Amino acid sequence: MLKKSLKLMIIILLFFWINFTGYAKTYSNEQIDKIYNSFVLKLEKKYEKTKEISILKKLNIRLEDILKTKKLTSSTENIINRLIYLNNQYLSKLEDNIYKKFTDISRVDNSSQIKSENRIYDFLQKQANSFNKASYINDLINSWKRFYYTNKFFEYTKDNDIYKFVFSTYYKIDSWNYTQFKNKKWVIIYSDSIGYAFLENYTTEKKIRYSNPWNNLLWIVNDKKKYILEDNIYYLYKFSNYSHISDVYWFYLSDLIRFWYTPSKTLLYKDSKNKFNFVSKYNKIKLISSNDIFDIENKSLFLKILSDDLYYINKDYTNQLREIKDLTRNITRWKSDEEKIKIIYNYILSNISYSTNFKLTDYYIFSWPETYSRKSWVCEWYIKLTTYMLLFAWINNIEDIRWYVIDAKDFPKIWHAWLRIWNEYYDPTFDDPIWNINTKTYDEYKYFKLPKDLFYTNRFDYWKLPEYIKSLSLEKRKEIIFNNLAKLVDKYNWKNYLLLKPFEFRKKYNLPLKQLLTISDLKNILKYHYVDDYKFYDKNWNKRYITSIVYYTVTDDTIEKILADNFNYNIDGVYLFKWKDWNWNINYRLTNNVTIK
Numbered sequence: 001m002l003k004k005s006l007k008l009m010i011i012i013l014l015f016f017w018i019n020f021t022g023y024a025k026t027y028s029n030e031q032i033d034k035i036y037n038s039f040v041l042k043l044e045k046k047y048e049k050t051k052e053i054s055i056l057k058k059l060n061i062r063l064e065d066i067l068k069t070k071k072l073t074s075s076t077e078n079i080i081n082r083l084i085y086l087n088n089q090y091l092s093k094l095e096d097n098i099y100k101k102f103t104d105i106s107r108v109d110n111s112s113q114i115k116s117e118n119r120i121y122d123f124l125q126k127q128a129n130s131f132n133k134a135s136y137i138n139d140l141i142n143s144w145k146r147f148y149y150t151n152k153f154f155e156y157t158k159d160n161d162i163y164k165f166v167f168s169t170y171y172k173i174d175s176w177n178y179t180q181f182k183n184k185k186w187v188i189i190y191s192d193s194i195g196y197a198f199l200e201n202y203t204t205e206k207k208i209r210y211s212n213p214w215n216n217l218l219w220i221v222n223d224k225k226k227y228i229l230e231d232n233i234y235y236l237y238k239f240s241n242y243s244h245i246s247d248v249y250w251f252y253l254s255d256l257i258r259f260w261y262t263p264s265k266t267l268l269y270k271d272s273k274n275k276f277n278f279v280s281k282y283n284k285i286k287l288i289s290s291n292d293i294f295d296i297e298n299k300s301l302f303l304k305i306l307s308d309d310l311y312y313i314n315k316d317y318t319n320q321l322r323e324i325k326d327l328t329r330n331i332t333r334w335k336s337d338e339e340k341i342k343i344i345y346n347y348i349l350s351n352i353s354y355s356t357n358f359k360l361t362d363y364y365i366f367s368w369p370e371t372y373s374r375k376s377w378v379c380e381w382y383i384k385l386t387t388y389m390l391l392f393a394w395i396n397n398i399e400d401i402r403w404y405v406i407d408a409k410d411f412p413k414i415w416h417a418w419l420r421i422w423n424e425y426y427d428p429t430f431d432d433p434i435w436n437i438n439t440k441t442y443d444e445y446k447y448f449k450l451p452k453d454l455f456y457t458n459r460f461d462y463w464k465l466p467e468y469i470k471s472l473s474l475e476k477r478k479e480i481i482f483n484n485l486a487k488l489v490d491k492y493n494w495k496n497y498l499l500l501k502p503f504e505f506r507k508k509y510n511l512p513l514k515q516l517l518t519i520s521d522l523k524n525i526l527k528y529h530y531v532d533d534y535k536f537y538d539k540n541w542n543k544r545y546i547t548s549i550v551y552y553t554v555t556d557d558t559i560e561k562i563l564a565d566n567f568n569y570n571i572d573g574v575y576l577f578k579w580k581d582w583n584w585n586i587n588y589r590l591t592n593n594v595t596i597k
Contacts, residue, residue, distance in 0.1 A: 032082045032083065033082075036083060040052075040090055043055060044463065053091060053272055054272075054273075056090065059087060060088070060240055063083055067080055067081075117209050117210075117249045121160065121162060127149065127151070128157060133147065133190070134196070136173075136175050136178045137173070137178070137190075137196060139178070140178055140182065141188070145185075145186075145188050146187045146188070147187070147188045147190075148188070152191060152192040154167075154191055154193075161207065162206075162250060163204045163205065163206050164204065164205055164207065165189060165203075166204065167201060170189075170197040172194065172196065172198075173188065174196070181198050184198070186200050187199050187202070205252050205253070207251070207252055208250060208251055208252070209249065209250055210249060210250065210251065210270075213251075217263055217267070217268045218265060218267055219237075219267055219268065220268045221270070221279075226239075227287055227303050227307050233287075233288075233290065234286075234287040234290060234293075235285060235286055235287060236285040236286075236307045236310060237284060237285075238282060238283040239267070242267075242279040243261075244276075244277045244278075245276065245278065248274075251276065259278060261278055261280045267279040267282060285310055286316060287306050288303075288321060289318070292318065292322060292325070295394075296392070298396040301400075302388070305384050305387060309384065324385075324388055325392045328392040331347065337395060340393045341390070341395060341421060341426075342448075344386060344390060344393060345426065345428060345431075345448060347389070348385065348389075348428045349428055349445075382417070383400050383417040386419060386426075386428055387400055390421065395421060397422050398419060398421055399419070399420040400417065400418075401417065401419070401420060401461070403416070403461050404416065404460045404462065404465055405459045406460065406469055407474065407478050407481055412465070412470050416429070417429070418459070424449045424450060424451065425450050425452060425456075426447060426448055428447075430447045431444075431445045431446060431448065444568075446497075446498040446499055451492075453488060454485075454488055454492065454497060454499060454500070457485050457488070457499070458481040482514065483514060486514050488500065489503035489504060489513065498564075498568065501568060501569040502563075505563070509525045516560065517563070519559065522554075522559065522576050523576060526574055526575065526576040527576065528578070529577055530577075531546065531577045531580065533580070533582060534546045546596055547596070547597055548594070548595040550594070551577070551589040551590060551591040551593075553588065554589070554590045555588070567590075567592065575591050575592070576588060576589070577589045
């Protein structure tokens with residue numbers, strides 16, 4: 001199985017490497033994303049998640065090695081950096097779903113670890129206590145010699161710790177030669193590997209519990225949280241290469257020598273399989289002072305997204321964080337949790353606009369502080385900035401989610417981001433679209449505080465996305481969403497969800513739920529007139545004149561959008577005119593802003 005996974009990893013590397021070295025071809029981010037997504041889908045089908053994580057981490061190591069050791073063009077570097085970015089994003093999501101339960105920041109969870117370590121010690125102690133020494137060994141012991149029972153690794157117990165003998169030579173003891181050792185003042189051991197032996201020149205080394213190595217190594221860092229608290233500052237440790245020691249619960253400092261590590265500068269790293277590893281090369285990046293987030297309950301989420309932001313950009317954003325913290329608490333002071341969420345959502349939509357002028361190779365787009373300072377960025381950083389503000393407002397039950405919206409034009413190449421707060425879902429990006437010039441009011445938000453089934457009518461978590469949907473046209477995908485919404489109109493009737501307004505409209509006027517509106521439908525339910533050169537006849541055949549009009553030209557293809565965006569499906573006071581102008585051109589005009597004489 002391992003060979004197959006490595007083969008998959010090598011295939012994707014070779015694909016890009018051939019093009020790096022043999023041809024002058026470049027790839028767009030969309031092409032790179034598509035190839036990478038195809039690669040991880042193959043992994044998902046073949047392996048369980050922990051195995052998949054292991055493979056993708058090896059891929060990261062190989063990609064970073066290429067960056068360091070090869071002379072590359074700028075376009076090649078961009079491709080490699082893009083792959084690393086995609087890999088890190090996907091790894092983060094995989095790991096988050098393996099470890100769903102949030103815990104506070106700590107060096108290691110000691111409770112279960114220490115119990116396991118004690119079992120190892122107790123086992124050795126029990127073996128030593130139950131060991132029956134040969135009579136000639138007892139004779140040697142009575143003549144002042146010290147005796148130790150050891151396992152095959154020459155380990156023994158003493159004062160609740162484990163030690164080992166380190167030696168280069170030994171003398172085997174048997175019943176026929178033991179008397180020659182009576183006058184020598186060294187130790188006797190028994191080991192499962194060599195039997196009884198007399199040690200002449202030796203040293204001993206104390207074995208260290210992984211749960212308590214603080215006087216020997218720099219820190220313990222957990223796999224999911226490569227950030228630690230040191231001198232009241234949270235730091236991110238960025239690394240990829242590390243070495244593994246097979247012992248699950250203990251280690252010897254001498255083991256580090258074979259890795260050429262310096263203990264005082266080495267990290268002890270616990271990976272996703274609860275194995276401990278040693279790291280000698282790493283970057284230490286300052287995140288934030290513990291004083292700045294001392295009253296934030298969900299520190300794990302705060303530090304996770306801050307680590308994501310600063311992984312590629314080593315820059316001190318402390319002052320900006322403090323500014324956001326002060327701003328958040330000023331605008332949400334003395335408010336209920338519901339009011340806080342609404343105020344923060346309003347702030348984001350009033351002060352941040354979606355940008356189309358960016359490059360995915362620019363790492364600054366991966367930073368929420370740039371969203372705050374530039375007032376313009378992309379979906380994921382809408383979500384991150386919103387999350388920071390919610391955490392500063394003491395809203396803690398939050399999940400930032402990044403996967404697929406199926407009616408996006410770039411589906412499935414580009415992912416999207418949204419939020420879960422408690423049991424409701426929010427998408428500030430969709431409530432602040434590119435084409436929206438004026439800021440919306442609260443009652444115009446479509447994606448604010450929705451139940452999951454309604455919110456997910458047009459989106460999927462990555463591993464729940466049906467494969468067949470990827471090959472469908474945009475029109476077919478919109479049809480799926482339309483049908484999903486139609487199924488929920490009775491469940492949420494009178495809840496005033498804007499997403500369901502098209503279906504409530506159909507029910508009100510006895511129109512088919514799953515059929516698109518036509519101009520013929522509007523003729524039957526609206527005030528309808530044929531206008532020729534600003535003149536028409538009312539129902540009493542009186543000639544009327546239109547002196548002013550603000551209108552929307554409608555066709556069968558645009559009715560739904562115009563009704564949703566401009567009338568919220570409220571047609572009280574709305575007219576439909578079949579309009580003939582002075583050039584004999586005919587079109588249909590929809591208006592609620594008209595002056596008639």
